[in-house]
Amino acid sequence: MSAIRVGVIGAAGRMGREVVKAVESVDDLELVAALRRTDRLESLTRAGVQVAVELTHPDAVMDHLEFCVRNGIHGVVGTTGWTDERLNTLRGWLAASPRTGMLVGPLSVGAVLTMRLARYAARWFESVEVVEMHHPDKADAPSGAAVRTARLIAEARREAGRAAQPDATTAALAGARGADVEGVPVHAVRARGLVAHQEVIFGGTGETLTIRHDSMDRVCFTPGFLLGVRRVGSVPGLTLGLESFMDLD
Amino acid sequence: MSAIRVGVIGAAGRMGREVVKAVESVDDLELVAALRRTDRLESLTRAGVQVAVELTHPDAVMDHLEFCVRNGIHGVVGTTGWTDERLNTLRGWLAASPRTGMLVGPLSVGAVLTMRLARYAARWFESVEVVEMHHPDKADAPSGAAVRTARLIAEARREAGRAAQPDATTAALAGARGADVEGVPVHAVRARGLVAHQEVIFGGTGETLTIRHDSMDRVCFTPGFLLGVRRVGSVPGLTLGLESFMDLD
Amino acid sequence: MSAIRVGVIGAAGRMGREVVKAVESVDDLELVAALRRTDRLESLTRAGVQVAVELTHPDAVMDHLEFCVRNGIHGVVGTTGWTDERLNTLRGWLAASPRTGMLVGPLSVGAVLTMRLARYAARWFESVEVVEMHHPDKADAPSGAAVRTARLIAEARREAGRAAQPDATTAALAGARGADVEGVPVHAVRARGLVAHQEVIFGGTGETLTIRHDSMDRVCFTPGFLLGVRRVGSVPGLTLGLESFMDLD
Amino acid sequence: MSAIRVGVIGAAGRMGREVVKAVESVDDLELVAALRRTDRLESLTRAGVQVAVELTHPDAVMDHLEFCVRNGIHGVVGTTGWTDERLNTLRGWLAASPRTGMLVGPLSVGAVLTMRLARYAARWFESVEVVEMHHPDKADAPSGAAVRTARLIAEARREAGRAAQPDATTAALAGARGADVEGVPVHAVRARGLVAHQEVIFGGTGETLTIRHDSMDRVCFTPGFLLGVRRVGSVPGLTLGLESFMDLD
Known part of the structure; x- marks a missing residue:
């Protein structure tokens, strides 16, 4: 060939x-x-x-x-x-x-797998939030990948008939609870020294499951x-x- | 019914x-x-x-x-x-x-998903190690779940025709590189305050993917x-x- | 006695x-x-x-x-x-x-040490953000401890004559960049299964330093x-x- | 001048x-x-x-x-x-x-602060372990920095009159509990994609404190x-x- x-x-x-x-x-x-x-x-x-x-x-x-x-x-x-x-x-x-x-x-294989695993796990947990972390020269927040991940999770939750996430917050500083992407809170951290990182935190009774992707180099x-x-x-x-x-x- | x-x-x-x-x-x-x-x-x-x-x-x-x-x-x-x-x-x-x-x-749903996601991701990465963390009253090290996870990963690597993991270590203190479970290093941390936690760290060129399960309560x-x-x-x-x-x- | x-x-x-x-x-x-x-x-x-x-x-x-x-x-x-x-x-x-x-x-000894170590490290890094994570029954966001930590950090930065943090964000979803506590972004995650956790992420050229406190039990x-x-x-x-x-x- | x-x-x-x-x-x-x-x-x-x-x-x-x-x-x-x-x-x-x-x-400022903060926290916790993570081309395990950190911690524990760490392990695979550096277990993870990372995990009743240093770039x-x-x-x-x-x- x-x-x-x-x-x-x-x-x-x-x-x-x-x-x-x-x-x-x-x-x-x-x-x-x-x-x-x-x-x-x-x-x-x-x-x-x-x-x-x-x-x-x-x-x-x-x-x-x-x-x-x-x-x-x-x-x-x-x-x-x-x-x-x-x-x-x-x-x-x-x-x-x-x-x-x-x-x-x-x-990136890791980015694709993160989304895939996140979508896969989504229907099994009551709560889920996304925290992405990037260098401070990035113009958009959250990252496109984080928004896409949140949407895939939201879709999987809807398909599984999941109710809205529990959240008893009654007194919050503006922004503390992150951006709302179809019901999934997404937080964007920006700090010198970071490259490109994303964490999806799932929570159920007595346990959490976290999927984290770190891109250290292009x-x-x-x-x-x-x-x-x-x-x-x-x-x-x-x-x-x-x-x-x-x-x- | x-x-x-x-x-x-x-x-x-x-x-x-x-x-x-x-x-x-x-x-x-x-x-x-x-x-x-x-x-x-x-x-x-x-x-x-x-x-x-x-x-x-x-x-x-x-x-x-x-x-x-x-x-x-x-x-x-x-x-x-x-x-x-x-x-x-x-x-x-x-x-x-x-x-x-x-x-x-x-x-536990989280423990099962951790194993499942780990097996799923296994063939895509050159390197993988398992770090489990438990309270210091635990008698066995590593935990049964960590050993089982490592075996599932090893099996998936074999099926995908993956070579042995890269490791240039030539000078090591005894135990530093963990226990060898079918070619997958497994490390067991024991500390007061911990409950039951497991982390699977996959690594490929320029990126890592980490799947972490925290059981905080039975x-x-x-x-x-x-x-x-x-x-x-x-x-x-x-x-x-x-x-x-x-x-x- | x-x-x-x-x-x-x-x-x-x-x-x-x-x-x-x-x-x-x-x-x-x-x-x-x-x-x-x-x-x-x-x-x-x-x-x-x-x-x-x-x-x-x-x-x-x-x-x-x-x-x-x-x-x-x-x-x-x-x-x-x-x-x-x-x-x-x-x-x-x-x-x-x-x-x-x-x-x-x-x-809590751990909470006090987290604040202390954070204040101690504050002047050495260009960037810093706080991510706190709690169970979803909590009413306030961010937690009082996170706000206090952020204030101590902000004070240490002022004393060291540190400039404002770098942040090139020009397009953000509301809330993505967290709550602003005297110039320190603070993010609050709420998920079932979490207890009380706080992470302070410092970033400088090519490196980050993270101090994390996990309270698993009262x-x-x-x-x-x-x-x-x-x-x-x-x-x-x-x-x-x-x-x-x-x-x- | x-x-x-x-x-x-x-x-x-x-x-x-x-x-x-x-x-x-x-x-x-x-x-x-x-x-x-x-x-x-x-x-x-x-x-x-x-x-x-x-x-x-x-x-x-x-x-x-x-x-x-x-x-x-x-x-x-x-x-x-x-x-x-x-x-x-x-x-x-x-x-x-x-x-x-x-x-x-x-x-590195971060490496120095990690050691310093670790030494500072050492006397307050019953348990402590070090997990360092590097690229797989590294020849020594654990890293010199991890060994030095463990020694500083061990010294601080001795000065504070701390007893040996609790560890009920009776059945262990060889290497699972890491290398023993003056009573402090040190674990070395090696994976493609990692650069140079070190985590010090302190544990006391109901809580842990983790200090983590990530060097992403020389x-x-x-x-x-x-x-x-x-x-x-x-x-x-x-x-x-x-x-x-x-x-x-």
């Missing part, structure tokens, strides 16, 4: 360099294009790229993905800042190119990128999150 | 009192016998007990279960101290009473007992752990 | 029973009065109580303490609900009885009560918190 | 580059020599270095320090691998150069190096650890 031909858009950034190194270190993938900021997208088609890894920033990502979809190049997208509107635009492009696959979103995303690159070509359309590629069931 | 007729053996102990209270608080179970140390087992048959909850101690449990099996009374067993030999003896009795069911072992076992009592009658033979009753898949 | 004559007000409550047991278990203290709800305060003077332990509730505590101060009985007060106004009232009574001592406030307060009873008689006036009795310096 | 003239030995390594950058970023220090592997030590004297930062490896460090002491250059030493024998050799050199100061050992050492460089010149002789420079009392 011949190697998959991979192009990296944003190859000079910190994450880009990691992905380039990872692609070059395995036999079943071949790096045929590494685009920096000033490089033209046409290099992708000229080099015969089959799967592009997108690692630039929210301002540029849509143009890059439109080019890829139009040319039948599959994509694995690490750039964040997705809104429902943007996802729908991408879905529209993909509808016109029915054999092309795009993978967007959480690409290299934690590379195994997820490799898995995505290997699989995205056989899954047409838009895929959100690595989860469906992980054979978790 | 008529209520299940329940008997509690060891009803005067701390756990027994909790189970008695829990059985009495629900409509689909009826407490028809509550045996203390000096009570005779015949009270169980006389009262028409369908499911017995066994909460005494390792020295007495086998006699009690033999009586139950011989009389077709299903059992939910909270008493610990099980060896492979004892389990085989129990299996022998059950073979002669093919409609009787016995549930033995971890009966009442955490009562939901598991109730679930066991409701289900054991329809599952003949020996069942180890609450897991198969939890519809986790 | 003769034993200190101790009276317990609120001896029939859960905390009261623990204190009674603890006082009776040591040689240098003698339990001479154990008042229940309907007992009259005069029993204290009649029994020659030197130190009273007050364990009732906010509605009753002020009357009890006024009686004690008026009769020169020293007090160790476990009842919560203190406001600045109430403390001032108590100070007024004590001014008129200059030999009497009263100890109010955090009486018996954790008894060593603090005993220490208070032994010392309060030699410290006239109002003392807030066990700290000054612990010879921490 | 003129800037302190600083030389870095091992300036091309990862830690060296961080220190070079840090020295250049402040006004009161001046980088006058940055030695790489092949550079001669004479560059230090020629450049008029007042304080040398040593960041090479155990095989080379002793020669470098002998040169420095002989030439009256103060030293801040980040290289590890110190034995009592080596420390004594260094003390001997310093005895012959009574105005020269050398700082060796833990140079840049955490630079504030300690800067503090050491500024102070070492006024503290002749050998100083172990940053602690005495931190004005902690």
Whole structure:
């Protein structure tokens, strides 16, 4: 079997360099294009790229993905800042190119497992809260991953017919009880020295179960990128999150 | 549907009192016998007990279960101290009473989920260690639950074809790297003030995933007992752990 | 040396029973009065109580303490609900009885040490946040101990000339960043199964330092009560918190 | 006041580059020599270095320090691998150069505070254990910092007249209860994804107090190096650890 031909858009950034190194270190993938900021997208088609890894920033990502979809190049997208509107635009492009696959979103194995395990445990506990912790240069609070985790938990609770969480708080300082995400309190801690951490705390009579994910280094995303690159070509359309590629069931 | 007729053996102990209270608080179970140390087992048959909850101690449990099996009374067993030999003896009795069911072992929802989630995550990570923490009056180290968790993880790693864990230790104080349970290091902390806690730490490139279970109070076992009592009658033979009753898949 | 004559007000409550047991278990203290709800305060003077332990509730505590101060009985007060106004009232009574001592406030060794260590570390780190976790029947959020800890930290930062904490958050859900206590974010988690827990997270370049206190059982307060009873008689006036009795310096 | 003239030995390594950058970023220090592997030590004297930062490896460090002491250059030493024998050799050199100061050992503010807080809390708790967690490429277990922490705790317990720790373990797998460092159990976890972490768990009746230090990045050492460089010149002789420079009392 011949190697998959991979192009990296944003190859000079910190994450880009990691992905380039990872692609070059395995036999079943071949790096045929590494685009920096000033490089033209046409290099992708000229080099015969089959799967592009997108690692630039929210301002540029849509143009890059439109080019890829139009040319039948599959994509694995690490750039964040997705809104429902943007996802729908991408879905529209993909509808016109029915054999092309795009993978967007959480690409760390640990992040995906955290969400999965949290959803799995959700119906068994009376209480649940999410505490995420990040470096103080982060602009959004809570993190997108924490909000997504809370929503998955809320959905699992609804499906299990769980009542609202017990909470006798009658006197609170504003903000003390966190942000309310569909009934799940989410707390965001910001401190120098932290990288990216998330804790889901489940509580039942006499016991708690805590699932914690610590991302200490962006290299934690590379195994997820490799898995995505290997699989995205056989899954047409838009895929959100690595989860469906992980054979978790 | 008529209520299940329940008997509690060891009803005067701390756990027994909790189970008695829990059985009495629900409509689909009826407490028809509550045996203390000096009570005779015949009270169980006389009262028409369908499911017995066994909460005494390792020295007495086998006699009690033999009586139950011989009389077709299903059992939910909270008493610990099980060896492979004892389990085989129990299996022998059950073979002669093919409609009787016995549930033995971890009966806390949190403990069961911890094992389940740990097994689930095991194949995705290069490294894994278990740290369990208990009060200093505990006689065994590591705890039975920690050993069982480590074995489930080891099994999942073998099935996934995982290599041995990386460990460059060349100079170690005796004991520093914990006990080796099928290739999974297990550490046992004992300190006043602790109750029963277990942490499974998975590590991959740039990230860790930690699953932690804290049992703060023995009442955490009562939901598991109730679930066991409701289900054991329809599952003949020996069942180890609450897991198969939890519809986790 | 003769034993200190101790009276317990609120001896029939859960905390009261623990204190009674603890006082009776040591040689240098003698339990001479154990008042229940309907007992009259005069029993204290009649029994020659030197130190009273007050364990009732906010509605009753002020009357009890006024009686004690008026009769020169020293007090160790476990009842919560203190406001600045109430403390001032108590100070007024004590001014008129200059030999009497009263100890109010955090009486767990671990809680006191957490505050002390937190204050000690405060000036060395750029960032700090407090996360407290309690059972869901608690009425106030954050806990009084968490607010007090945050204030001590804020004071230590001001004394060290520390700038405001770094926080680039520009898009936040309401409440995500916690309650602001003098510039220190405080988050309150409420979940079934939790007892009383507090975590102080300090962050500096490339590292974090976390101080965590877990109270698993109210018996954790008894060593603090005993220490208070032994010392309060030699410290006239109002003392807030066990700290000054612990010879921490 | 003129800037302190600083030389870095091992300036091309990862830690060296961080220190070079840090020295250049402040006004009161001046980088006058940055030695790489092949550079001669004479560059230090020629450049008029007042304080040398040593960041090479155990095989080379002793020669470098002998040169420095002989030439009256103060030293801040980040290289590890110190034995009592080596420390004594260094003390001997310093005895012959009574105005020269050398700082060796833990140079992270967080690591120093962890030890300090642990020693401070030690006498208040019946139980204490240390759990350190590192990446799996580490050769020694437990870490030097964990052993040093355990010794400080053991010393504080002895001074306070604390009895041996309670431990009812009668049946243990080899290694489960950790390494024994003067009566304090120390456990070493090794997993991919971890960096350098240490947890000290104190336990008393009904409560635990945990002090945890997470070093996520070697840049955490630079504030300690800067503090050491500024102070070492006024503290002749050998100083172990940053602690005495931190004005902690």
